[in-house]
Amino acid sequence: MSGTAERMAKNQKQVAISEFFEKNKHFLGFDSLTRSLITAVKEAVDNSLDACEEARILPKIRVQITKIDDKKNIIELKSEDNGPGIPQRSIEKVFGQLLFGSRFHAIRQSRGQQGIGITGVVMYSQLTTGRKTHVRSKIATEASAAIVDIGLDTRKNKATKSNESREIWENPDGSFKEHGLEVTTRMKAKYQKGRQSVYQYLRMTSIVNPHADITFIDPEGETHHWPRVTERLPTKVESIKPHPHGIHLGTLQRMCTESTDSRMTVFLRNNFSGMSTRAAKELLEVAEISEKAKPKSLKPEQYRALLEAFQGERTLNNKPVKLLNPPTNCLSPIEELLIKKGLSKTIDSRFVTTMTRSPTVTQGNPYQVEVGLIFGDGMLADKPVEVLRFANRVPLMYQQGGCLLTKAIESVDWRQYGLDQAGGRGVPKGPAAILVHLASTNVQFTSEAKEALADNSEVLDETRKALLEMGRGLRKHLEKKKKMAKTQEKFELVNDIIPAIAEKSAQILGRPVPELAGSITKIMSAVIAEEETVWNKETKKTDVSITLFNYTSRARSYTLLASWPERDGAVMENNNTGGRKEATGVWAWKLDTLEPGQTYVIKYTLSGLEKGDWTDTDVFFRGSQDVIGATKMDEKLLEEIRRQEAVGTSKEEESSDESDDVEPLAEPEVPPPTGQQTLFGGGE
Amino acid sequence: MMSRTHTNDETKIALHEVVAEMYDKIVKGEAPTMTLPVRTKTNIAFDDKLGVYKYGKKRSTRDATSLGSAKQLLRALHVVEFIEEMIDAGKSSTLREMYYISEAWGLGKFGSQNESNNLAEDLEVVTKCLREDFKLRPEEDGARMIGNLTLRERNRRGEWMRINARDDVGDSGYGVPYNVELEKIELLEHDIKFIMAIETGGMFDRLIENGFDEDFNCGLLHLKGQPARSTRRILKRMSEEWDLPVVVFLDGDPWSFRIFASIAYGAIKTAHISEYLATPSATYLGITADDIMAYDLPNDDLSPRDVEALKAELSDPRFADPWWQEQINMMLELGKKAEQQSLAKYGLDFVTDTYLPEKLAELGLA
Ligand SMILES: Nc1ncnc2c1ncn2[C@@H]1O[C@H](COP(=O)(O)OP(=O)(O)OP(=O)(O)O)[C@@H](O)[C@H]1O
């Protein structure tokens, strides 16, 4: 009797889940015909990227959308990847069972988190067309691919399958597919262009996945291709144990009851990150739990006491028990250079600035903020900037206004950085796009639709800081551009206009053309540096030239210095004017005396870089008279760079010595979380 | 009667002085310059001898140390060259044509029509020549005129035509050409007591339809808003050569006040030739600020721009006399403006039967 009841109860729970989602399909992003299509593409592509990343494969993804019945809005979506594929026996669970995911319990950064995604697509397809979803899967160890049509029984939360068989998977070019997955599904949906479209979603995906090659064939048959711009896969992310600051009562209870550890000290040390032996002992002391207690036999009030100790509500000598930070190698930021490349491949513009903050922790969860800004021609100047939001490399396309990342952008006074912004609040206007990426082991959204990040003051602050820092880069760029435009004007003045005035006036008066040098010196009365950094298509190298003009009436002598990407592995070549290394990334040339009217040209080439890696050379000078187009060298700054270099090298030596330390990744102590658990609430 | 025209040689010499200033500066190793009077209200002053407002002593130097002003100088040189070519070829062109011709001037081409008009004025100011001397014609079309007055105009074939502006013209009146100098127009005779200058075409036509010119023995001149140089010039000639009073009938708003000032005292932009264009004896007939109240005229609220204009007028030397100060302050206090045609509130004949007779009576003209 009791066995039947239990089974029934279990079944009921599952029925409730399936039916709940059937009735609330909008939570899953299937609330409108256009959004449903984007959601379906998103679930499929996210899975492909996740699977490839896990299997360390450079993803090649192809998405095709075909209109089947225009009147009834029936659309077919075909999505193919070159990932590891799914073993035949697992296919029905992945596609036909909710909450079946490989990442459900792992704490690390991944796109998919809940095991709902692709099953939701299968369900939506079935609900709107009555059809099953066709899956083709090939794993490397088998010769043929598995094919099967999957539907699902929502009442039982079980897959229904038909036409299961195996076949040889041939690529269009006749070769055999080694491994990968293809999903073909029909649904009631609408294809739309614009800011919220499949196109935009894939474009955004390609920005934050510079290692992916993505092809999209739209319903009109047009092919859009976003090539791979780096061969580097995202760094392999490690799973980490939960941190006491991010744990919920239920989870703690489950962990205890499932534990086979013999005593609490061992349990704490084995199952949590940030936990030293001392911390474990102190926590148990303040929770009034014996160190020898068996985790399995803890009483409910003891769980609560332990949680209070975790949260710092129970204290030792009026202080919360000190814990170490969780390690942050479980995060996979895109990193500045790749954000740069990703942005410049989808938006044709000149200036990109990026900022990746160091990883940090909120409420026991590691996270990291990255921002990027692309600025310039080709974008509308009088419209709000394009906001490109991402969480764990997944584009967020809806609910922009309610998202923490947007709020962070809105909280910055962009006017000081050269963008228009009414009243210094809100999304700024200007020919720019701002990218914000949050990488975290536990991204908390405002709803199951996973479109907007929930509020968290620490993350907001961190994002703001990143934006401010990036804003300074933008301001520097704009100031430089303004200065360059001014210099350009001066050049036009003395090179074109003054000679023309001299010639024309001489001609009208019938007199000889006068000598110009005096007037030009008078007009310019400045020393001017002109810098040009250009990508040479033929040599595939970056050519730099710096020209110094003495437009004053006195002889001048200078040392010129230039920044170059030494740290990024660039090599300086053909530097015929010699000079010497001043510090890492700073080269210096001591110039001979420049007579009035004289110019001096420095030229060199940088190899070991790709197009777009280095587009701006900063020029500095040492000398008494100001140089337009160059900055006076800040000697203190230079010293600081040198000092950091010295520290940097000694640090490297040190850390290699202690590489076998027990907890090398742990970081300095953090205070316990304050207030409510919001964005990084952790748990289930 | 003064004649302001210069001979071709005088004009060339004057222009060469401008060029020489630039050339000599370069020879001296300095930035080329062009020196000219400041052309704003801060630099106009009443000339007692001439009875009009003229530019004062403030001069500004346009020097080629910035790209903008260097380009101006280069343009000026191109214009000088162009004028010389026209003088030598016995041709003339409109300002608009010059603007288009400047397309071929490379670095010296104009950015806008306004720029070319301004530069032509600059050269007038510096050389004290007239644009007629430069063989440059304005685009602006002159005013219309009606009334029992007779003049001679030399037509394109060089023949003199005798025209009576009442009997020899249609309802639209006599069209004033852009050149109204002696070589083109001679004033012969008239049988009128005064001339009335009118701002809007609607009012001009209303007075014609009502036979106002015949009933009151006057000449009517349509200003077409801010009057062209030739309009102001012919008004001045008629007033001086025939010794006729001039009354000015405009809308009641700050912009009309400015139109009146340009007619009676001289315009800021053309203060270098005020004595040649302005009619100091002209009287402002209406609409005045007190008319708005006295006649209870339909009105509009002053816009922020109107208010700004009125305030600027308070410090304009041309409006310094007590009557104008009172009118401007009154309008500011009222916060209202009214159009000429708002008089139609009392019927189509009200303006000719009541308003104008009353206003003219105050002046002893009716
Ligand atoms: N293209 C694919 N290649 C290989 N494995 C896949 C692929 N798509 C899905 N899987 C596997 O199926 C599991 C379930 O996918 P599903 O989209 O339902 O959930 P999820 O991605 O874990 O979470 P979420 O609900 O956030 O999408 C994945 O965790 C993964 O193990």
Ligand SMILES: [Mg+2]
């Ligand atoms: Mg998924």
